Structure formats: structure tokens, C-alpha cells
Amino acid sequence: MNFLIGSQILLWTAVLALALICAVLARQIGVLHERIAPAGALTLRQALKVGDDAPQFALLSLDGAAVQIGGVRAARSQLLLFLSPDCAVCEALLPSVRSAQGAERTWLDIILASDGDLARHTAFVREQGLGKFPYVVSEQLGRGFGVAKLPYAVLIDEAGKLAAAGLVNTREHLESLFVAKESGVGSIQQFLGRREQRRASSGE
Amino acid sequence: MSGAAIGGSMVAAVARTAAAQLAAFLALLLIVSAAHKVSQRARTRRAAQQLGGLQASRAALLAFGASAAEAIAGSLLLMPAARAAGAWLAALIWGAYCAALLRALRAGRTDVDCGCSFGSAHRPLGAFQWMRALALSVLACCVGSAAMVGAPSASAAAAFGARSTPLFAGLGLLGVYVALDQLAGLRPLRAGGVA
Numbered sequence: 001m002n003f004l005i006g007s008q009i010l011l012w013t014a015v016l017a018l019a020l021i022c023a024v025l026a027r028q029i030g031v032l033h034e035r036i037a038p039a040g041a042l043t044l045r046q047a048l049k050v051g052d053d054a055p056q057f058a059l060l061s062l063d064g065a066a067v068q069i070g071g072v073r074a075a076r077s078q079l080l081l082f083l084s085p086d087c088a089v090c091e092a093l094l095p096s097v098r099s100a101q102g103a104e105r106t107w108l109d110i111i112l113a114s115d116g117d118l119a120r121h122t123a124f125v126r127e128q129g130l131g132k133f134p135y136v137v138s139e140q141l142g143r144g145f146g147v148a149k150l151p152y153a154v155l156i157d158e159a160g161k162l163a164a165a166g167l168v169n170t171r172e173h174l175e176s177l178f179v180a181k182e183s184g185v186g187s188i189q190q191f192l193g194r195r196e197q198r199r200a201s202s203g204e
Numbered sequence: 205m206s207g208a209a210i211g212g213s214m215v216a217a218v219a220r221t222a223a224a225q226l227a228a229f230l231a232l233l234l235i236v237s238a239a240h241k242v243s244q245r246a247r248t249r250r251a252a253q254q255l256g257g258l259q260a261s262r263a264a265l266l267a268f269g270a271s272a273a274e275a276i277a278g279s280l281l282l283m284p285a286a287r288a289a290g291a292w293l294a295a296l297i298w299g300a301y302c303a304a305l306l307r308a309l310r311a312g313r314t315d316v317d318c319g320c321s322f323g324s325a326h327r328p329l330g331a332f333q334w335m336r337a338l339a340l341s342v343l344a345c346c347v348g349s350a351a352m353v354g355a356p357s358a359s360a361a362a363a364f365g366a367r368s369t370p371l372f373a374g375l376g377l378l379g380v381y382v383a384l385d386q387l388a389g390l391r392p393l394r395a396g397g398v399a
Contacts, residue, residue: 002399005369008372009369012373013372015376015379016376022386022387023382023385023386027386028389029390030390033391056299156294158345
């Protein structure tokens with residue numbers, strides 16, 4: 001009987017030790033999240049501001065399909081990702097774009113955009129396997145959204161208004177546009193301001 | 205004694221031991237929660253204000269009442285003779301808490317800090333919080349029912365170490381609860397595979 005009691009005590013002590021290790025690890029992950037975040041897309045000086053009506057364009061994709069950019073759309077937002085076949089960062093970002101297309105498919109349509117020689121873009125689409133994305137080539141589109149550096153992304157909400165925009169070098173930058181739209185935060189400064197306010201009010 | 209009778213008494217003894225261990229866990233959880241509420245009075249007051257929709261003075265009274273009720277329920281659960289009363293009081297506390305959380309959720313107030321985590325991490329109010337309160341309430345009802353069926357006999361208690369293991373079991377389960385609380389407080393990542 002003493003053996004049974006002793007083994008039970010030992011086992012419960014082991015459970016406690018393992019649970020505490022798990023709690024400490026989870027706490028560390030939480031601290032890391034707090035320290036890393038936020039990684040927002042860099043918003044460049046631009047003519048269009050968050051909340052403005054996005055310019056509308058009726059274009060043709062590389063495969064000849066009609067692509068309507070901007071305007072009111074039923075429960076679906078549009079992400080315009082401006083890239084170039086010469087841009088190494090754009091190429092490195094493509095796996096994240098593919099992943100986002102799957103994860104956010106319920107509310108988001110992703111459109112790839114660029115300008116220049118059509119033949120080069122056609123080859124780029126073939127090499128990178130981008131056939132499932134509408135790919136438009138239009139200089140006016142880039143000008144309309146004030147694109148100066150690549151890769152640059154513009155998120156247009158279902159009402160046709162600019163929800164977020166910025167330079168996107170990583171998956172975190174890309175996701176920050178989605179979070180910006182969901183939380184209604186226009187800029188990283190506004191986000192940090194709100195966080196400080198929340199912390200102050202909770203006395204942390 | 206027949207095999208079936210031995211099996212039945214074994215099951216009953218294991219059930220009593222498990223009930224004692226769960227009672228110790230719930231008692232420790234209630235006492236730690238009460239201590240946490242006292243140490244973070246401002247947060248508790250705000251949570252009471254937001255969840256109960258009360259004015260500041262009444263919210264302070266509710267926060268104090270909740271802490272006191274938790275401390276009393278925890279203490280009663282630790283005493284075998286008063287375990288049933290402690291368990292029913294605990295079930296009532298968690299049941300009321302669950303109802304308050306559901307009311308806040310129904311009103312669309314997902315930004316409310318329910319004050320229900322030991323850490324400082326903020327996660328939007330959702331199904332996890334009210335389901336946890338409901339699960340704890342159900343667990344307390346089980347302990348209360350088991351305590352009303354009958355106190356453990358001396359021989360059964362000795363056979364399963366029921367006198368010495370509940371405290372260790374309670375601490376172990378409390379450790380698991382704290383770990384889950386920390387995990388639940390983490391900011392969820394967006395969906396999508398590793399790119």
C-alpha cells in the first residue's frame with residue numbers, strides 16, 4: 001500500500017513539474033510575441049489615404065480574362081500585389097502569397113500586378129506557377145495607387161475603399177495588412193497608440 | 205466475497221479517491237483565484253464592472269464578494285465534512301460567471317477583459333472562456349454529488365492513498381490548469397501553412 005501511495009505522489013509531482021515547464025514555455029512564447037510584434041507593412045508617402053475610395057480600373061489579365069479593380073464588391077476584398085520578375089524579394093514572397101490565398105480565400109481575392117514587357121511576365125507566371133492568380137500588366141494601375149517600390153501591396157475592402165497599403169517584404173508585413181483591415185487601424189503608430197492606451201487603462 | 209463485489213468496491217473506492225483529488229484541485233484553484241483577485245483589485249473591479257454592467261462602487265462590492273465567496277468555497281472543499289457545501293457553492297460561482305460571460309458575448313462585447321486568466325495576456329472574449337467556466341461548474345457538481353453519496357471509508361481511503369495523495373493531485377492538476385491558461389492566452393497566429 002505504501003508503494004501505491006508513494007508512486008501516486010511521485011506521479012502527481014511529475015505531472016506538476018511537467019505542467020510548470022509547459023507553463024513557463026508558453027509564457028516565454030507570449031513574451032516573444034509581445035517583443036516581436038508589431039511587424040507592420042511600411043506605409044510610404046502616398047496620395048491615397050486609408051478610407052479613401054480606391055481608383056477603379058477595368059483591365060485584362062495575361063490570360064485574357066476581364067479583371068475589375070476597385071468598386072463595391074459583395075463581401076469580398078481585393079489585394080493588389082505589385083511585383084516584378086526582376087525583384088528577388090518579390091520572388092521570395094510568393095510562397096507566402098500562395099499560402100495567404102488559401103488561408104484567406106473566404107473573403108479575399110489576390111491579384112498580381114506589374115508593368116513592362118508582356119512576354120517576360122508570361123514567362124515569369126509560367127516559371128513561378130502563378131497561373132491561378134489573375135495577373136495584370138498596367139502602368140496606369142501602379143501610378144493610380146502611387147507605387148514607388150516593390151513588392152508593394154494594396155488592400156481594397158468590400159466597399160471599394162483603401163483598407164491598408166504598404167511595402168511588403170515578409171509574410172508578417174502581408175498579414176499586417178489583413179490585421180489592419182480587421183482591426184480598423186490605419187497605421188502602425190495608431191496601433192501602438194491604442195496598445196499603450198489599453199495597457200495604461202489595465203494598469204499593467 | 206465474489207469477484208464482481210470486489211470489482212464494484214474497487215470502482216467505488218477509485219471514484220471516491222478521484223473525487224477527493226478533484227475536490228483538492230478545485231479548492232486550490234478557488235483559493236489561488238481569490239488571492240489573485242485580491243492582488244489585482246483594479247483589474248478585478250474593472251472586470252466586474254464590464255461583465256456585470258455595474259457602477260464603480262457596486263462593481264467593487266461585487267469583486268470583493270466574488271473573492272470572498274471563492275475563498276470560502278475553496279476552504280470548505282478542503283474539509284471532507286463540508287466538501288459538498290463547498291462544491292455546490294463553487295458550482296454556483298462558476299455557473300454565474302459562465303452566465304455573465306455568455307451575456308457579454310451575446311452583446312458582442314468581445315473586447316471585455318474577463319479577468320479570468322492569471323497572466324496579463326489579453327485574448328478576445330470567446331467560446332473558450334465560457335466553456336471553461338461551464339466545465340469547472342460541472343466538475344464542481346460532480347464533486348458535490350460524490351460527496352453527498354458518502355464519505356470515504358477508512359479502509360478504502362487507506363487502500364488508495366486517499367488521505368495523502370489529494371494535495372499532490374490537486375497541485376498537479378492546478379499546474380496543468382495554469383499551463384493551459386498560459387497557452388490559451390497566446391495570441392493566435394493567422395491560418396495558413398509555413399511558407
